[in-house]
Amino acid sequence: MGLMTFLRNRAGYILVFAIGFAIVAFLVGDAINVGKPFWSANQKVVGSIDGNDINIDEFGPKVDQGVNQMKQQYGGSANAQMTAMAVDQAWNAELAKVLLTKEYDRLGLTISEDELLDLLQGQNPSPLIKQYFSNPQTGQLDRATLMNFLKSKEPQALQQSNMLQEEIKNQALQTKYSNLIRNSVYVTSLEATDEYNNRNKLANFKYVSLDYASVPDKSVKLTDADYSEYYDQNKARFNNPQETRAFEYVTFSISPNKADSLAIKAQVDKIAADFQVAKNDSLFAAINSDVKVPFTYITKGKLDPAVDSAVFSLPAGSFYGPKLSGNSYKIVKVVATRISPDSVKASHILIDPAKVGGEDKAVKLADSLKGLILKGGNFAELAKNYSVDGSKDKGGELGTFARGAMVPEFENAAFDGKTGDIKVVKSQFGYHVIKIEKQIGSSKVAKLAYVEKALAASSKTQAAAYKAASSFLTDAKGNDFNKFAAQKGLKVAVADKVAATQGFAAGLDNPRKLIQDAYAADKGDVLPEIYTMSNAYVVARLTNISPKGILSLADVKKEIEPMVLNAVKAKQLKEKLANAGKGSIDQVAAKVARPVNPVQNVVFANPVIPGVAQENALVGSVFGSQPGKLSAPVQGERGVYVFTVDGFTNPAPIANMFKQKESMLLSLGQRSLGSAFQALQDNAKIKDNRVKFY
Known part of the structure; x- marks a missing residue:
């Protein structure tokens, strides 16, 4: 395991790290030009960024790595959503690579050899180093494993090391660029005071409203002029960031129809009958099941919930099913059950046959080491001298692991033995001399022969x-x-x-x-x-x-019809409220037969009217008005309003102006990164042909 296990588990993560980092660091948006004609583009060009063509032969493997990473993270097989996410991530990584590299060159940003060495091995290493080389039990950086990885001369290790170092440099450059952007943002005392007042100044007011729902839709006849007026006043809302x-x-x-269901049930019943008398349970399940469940001991909770509890309550030799659950029938033979540790702490010495002269010599060496250990030999020293696994620098310690963490041969030896056992097993990695240090907890496990048949048309x-x-x-x-x-x-x-x-x-x-x-x-x-x-x-x-850009009235006409309808209703309701008089709000309420609603302690930064909705125009008008004066009608989201301000409660002066500015700078700095990257995209020549390939 060791180094090869590390490479197997981490290769995909290292290769696609730039994807995730670019997205998080720069809030990569979707403002990408998607257009036609696609047939004018090179048949292998996924897209181009400022003249840099992205070839499918290079782009495709990055998408595949992204899909594999998601499969490891979320489980299951690849689906359309996973693929789409992986394509977007790979594309955004290409955007970041091209556009940010141009910015680095323009600004003269570099990472020196000394900086890189410090990021790899220094006292405050790169987050990537901490992520990949920290001990999962202690959370501390495992410097021995790190140095073993960096010094390895194996071709695959060299390739992965170079990729990792490249991503560490990219991350460091992005951090430098981010700091430049953040340091360009500042907040004045006036801005800080305004923000403080917007969040802390309180307004008390009373309002009367006429809801749009009070005017029947069928009574309003919309004209082309109504649509045009609304469109012209709100054109900025119709900016389409991508096609x-x-x-x-x-x-x-x-x-499946009724006849299909009956036919499948008959088929399943026949399979169940044959399954009950099958001589080789695992072979029968492998041949007949649509879903493959490993023929090994598993813990409760791994099966369909409707089946899991029932199966784990049965003794060995029991037969369960057929049970229709979800969209498939389940049939289970409980081959064996036992009480097994929940987790195991173990150490091992890994012997690679290729490095000791072949299988026979590897077996002899493993048996010899087992004999030495049983006679009192120092396991840690033997691991250090003979193991090819990265754990040798820790005396072969692998820490504590649950079922499913190790390859089956290793897992079976560790969980089936007892504390203190020394075992020799062979796996895909070589021969393991295993010492079971400790077994923790106990629960029922079951070895199941499992058949699942989908209910299909x-x-x-x-x-x-x-x-x-x-x-x-x-x-x-x-x-x-x-x-x-x-x-x-x-x-x-x-x-x-x-x-x-x-x-x-x-x-x-x-x-x-x-x-x-x-x-x-x-x-x-x-x-x-x-x-x-x-x-x-x-x-x-x-x-x-x-299309990308400001959509035409024709493009949005159907979509904006409810808003245009409310805008026309608003004119009628404004006129009705205006004709109700210029006196007090109580007089207006009486004339339109609507109640006066009091509102207490509203702040400008949170323009929500309790029990109504968010009404930006109304609250904004309140904070721009004088107390005691009846307002003009205000068009809102739910209706038209008139109001009278009772008064304002001003907050105490800012106690710490520095902290107020610091808080605002943090928020502005984060937004500025996204804005900067968006500006780079807006000013770049981007052609996106991904839809041709995915």
Whole structure:
């Protein structure tokens, strides 16, 4: 294990670290230009950043590493969401690499050899060194393992060491750049005082409101002028940071029907009967199960909850199932049970046959070492002299581990033995001389032969659904999509604002190919394929293309209709409140038959009216008004308001101006990093063709 284990476990993390760091450090946004025509780009170019082409041959492995990292982190197999996240991370890392490197060169930022050495081996090493080389039990840096890694001449170790050092340099450069950005931000005493007052000055006021809901929608007739007026006044809201597309679609179910369910139940019953009399349980399970559960001792909590408790309450030799849980049948043979340690503390000496002259010599050496240890030999000294594992510098100590942490051969030896045992086992890493130092806790474990069969549609059901989808696809190309769907009794669903690289879309679990085709189509096109989801076939039509930048009125007209409706209602309600008189707020309330609502202790920085909503315009107007004066009508989010300020309570003077500025600088500094990186993207020439490949 040792160094090879370290490389196996850490390689993906080292390779993709720049991805995560660039995202966190610079809050990388999605302001990337996605556009057409894609066919004009080189067939292998994923994109370009200021003239630097990104080739799929180099980009693809980084995506694969990202997917593998997520699989290790989250478990399970790769899915569309994981892939989309990995693609975005790899792309953002490329953005950071190109754009920030140009900034480093422009500013003259470098990392000297002495700085790098200090970051690798100094008293305050890089966070990466601490992350990868800290002892998991103590949390302290394991300098022996670190030096062993850095000094190794093995080709894989050299490659990983070079990659790690490169990422440490990148991280250090990003830190220097971040500090430059942060140090460019300052806060004046006037700004600090304003911020303090905004969070601490209290306002007490009374208001009367007329809600938009009080005007029936059907009584309002919207005109083109109404839409144009609202659009012109709010144009900044319609800035689209990246191109998106919308499509509508119909689905043809391939979920199992009643006949399919009965057929599967009959099949499962036959499997269960054969399973009960099978001579080789593990082989039978391996052949017949859709889900593979290792044929080894496992702890409670590893199976489907509906099955887990039942199985672990059974004695060895029991048979459970078939049990329908979720979307599959489960059948389990409890082959054996035992009480086993929850965790084990162990040490080992690892012998590599290739380094001692072959298998025979490795076995003899392992047996000899076992004999010496049983006669009182010093395990730690023997580990230091003979082990090829990084743990040799700690006397072979591996710490404490639970089931699932080690390879099966090693785990079985450690958990099946007893404290003080010396065992020799072979694994994929070589021969281990294992000393069981301590076994901790005890609980029931079970060795299970496990069969799971999914409840799936038959080929006949799938063929019928595909035939219906194919017929619809052919006919829909020459018809109104919605009308034709209605004639067929099909419900039309909509996926809106779909970005080119996202791995999801409303109501669809595997939409990547559909999204790719949507980005190669023109508005109004019925997409060319039948798309397969986990439980349905899908036929779709591209309904809208929203380009990057300020969207046109036509693009947002349907979306803004509720807001335009409220804006027109607001004019009517403002007029009604204005005609209610210029006297006191009580007189206005009486004329419009609405109550006077008192509000206490509202601050400018939190413009929420209790029991109503966030009303920025109303609260802003309150803090700009004089006490005792009836306001003009104010258009808000929920309705139109008039108010009277009762008074303000000013806070005590700032006790510590330095701390007030420091707190603001921290927040501004963090935002400034994202703003700086966004500015670099906005001023770069970026062409993104990822949708061609993923």
